[in-house]
Amino acid sequence: MWGKLLGAGFGFLFGKWLGAILGCYLGHLFDKSLKQDFDKAGGFQGFFSGDDLNERQALFFSSCFAVMGHIAKSNGRVSEVHIQAASAFMDEMALHGDDRREAQSAFNAGKQADFSIKESVHDFKEAFARRYDLLQLFLEIQIQMAFSDGHLSAKELELLKLVSKYLGIGGKHFNFVLKRYQAEFKFRQQRAQWQSQQSNRQSNQSENRGYKQSYQNKVAPEPEVSRIHALAVLGLEQGASEKEIKRAYRKLMAQHHPDKLVSQGLPEHMMEVAKAKSQSIQAAYEALKK
Structure with a gap:
């Protein structure tokens, strides 16, 4: 923004309106380059200390699993499919020992009757308000949990819409995600x-030496x-x-x-x-x- 304003100002001094247009364009290129460098450096996160970053990561971790547990319990009981999905998710993250127990504890907390999804997501949004990509990833993870059995129930869809709303993600973009x-x-x-x-086709072909090599290597x-x-x-x-x-x-x-x-x-x-x-x-x- 400042690059365009300063570029237009200096351009006008030296070349009137034509100079202002050229200066604004050059300023736009400067702003774009500066933003890319800023993002590569971690954006505003670069101003936070290691402790602040650890606290945010811990909040993302606990909030994510707590809301997952709440969504899994939305139909009255946590199905075996949802439990397997949560375990598979923990396996994908290579969670073991204390880390896995913390994830399970947060997941179980989200299943409790007194769990407030509004408060949990609100606290998460407050911590990551400037990180839209993380807000969207959080929503995608919740959709993944709700969709673990291949379909969405009406209650799960209702909760996902609430999560999206509390994150500040509009209905149109929620439908897109x-x-x-x-x-x-x-x-x-x-x-x-x-x-x-x-894989099965190639395995069967390799076992039968009567096939021609060209047919063995053929991939549908x-x-x-x-x-x-x-x-x-x-x-x-x-x-x-x-x-x-x-x-x-x-x-x-x-x-x-x-x-x-x-x-x-x-x-x-x-x-x-x-x-x-x-x-x-x-x-x-x-x-x-x-």
Whole structure:
């Protein structure tokens, strides 16, 4: 902002209105470059001490699992699927010992009748108000928990909307994030099934030495429906241009960059979550490039 203002001012002194326009443009380039350097340095997080960062990471950790527990209990009881999903999530984060017990304790706290989801999410938002990418990742994790059994109940959807509201995320963007995750869920399922089929196919062919080498190495193309799901993972619809696909891909990769999110307050244990999401985005983009 200051770069554009100063550039326009100095430009006007030396070249009147034409100079002001040129100076404003050069100032815009300066602002953009300065912002990128600022973000790489950790943004406002760079002004916090190590203790402040640790406190924020601890808050993210406890709030995340507490709200997950509350959502899991939303239908009256925590199903075996939700318990398995929470355990798998802890496994993905490589939680062991005290760290795992802390996560389980927070998850159980969220299941209690006196747990206030409004207060918990409000405290979280206060701590991460300037970190929109972390707020969105928090919401995505809650959607992942609610969707662990493959569908959303009316109560789960209601709670997710409340979480989104308390985070300050509008209804339109909530629907966008929800739709993206549903597409990501289906995309992962489809790719896992296709990869399993290819693995079995190659295994069977290698056991039968009567096949020609060219046939053994033949790989069946991915089904066309992958393109539909891949576009949806990037938040796009059929007919999206190559330029739109690249823009969406770069934006989502920037939002889910693990190192950047950790520098902003994401617990290091949760870096694997951000990596998994980045990998899904990357896989969807690669599928669209073929």
